[in-house]
Amino acid sequence: MSRHPNTVERAGIGHVQYLILVAISQGTRDPRGIRARITENAGDAGVEASLQVLQQRGYVRRARGGGYYLEAKAHEHLPDPSALIAATGHYVRPTAPPRRPGSDHGHLPSVAGGRLYYRTCGPA
DSSP states (O other): OOOOTTHHHHHOOOHHHHHHHHHHHTTOOSHHHHHHHHTTTSOHHHHHHHHHHHHHTTSEEEOTTSOEEEOGGGGGGSOOHHHHHHHHOSOOOOOOOOOOTTOOOTTSOEEETTEEEOOOOSOO
C-alpha cells in the first residue's frame, strides 16, 4: 500500500499512523485487528503508541466497546474514493445476487419515519 503523497507534509503524521487511519476507514475497528494489519510496518508497541498519538491529536476516538472510530479531521488525510474511480475508469454497479422465484419483495414499500417509500425493481 502506498502512502498518500502529502500526508507527512500536511499533517505531520507518519506512515504507520496513515496506515492505521486507512485500516480504520476500511472497517478494522478493534485494536487487535489494527495491530494484525500494521505489524509488518511497526511492532505492537509502535502501533499502540501511534494509536495514542492519533487519539491525542483528535484523528480517532475510542468507543465504549474498545473500537476506534475516525473523527472528521482524519478524513482530510485519506485518499478520495472518487480519485480511485477516476484512475480505474467508470463505476460499474454490482450485480444483484441470484434469488429464488418469488423471493423478491422489492414491490413492497419501505417505511421510514412514518412515510412509505416505493423502491424501483431491477437495475437502475
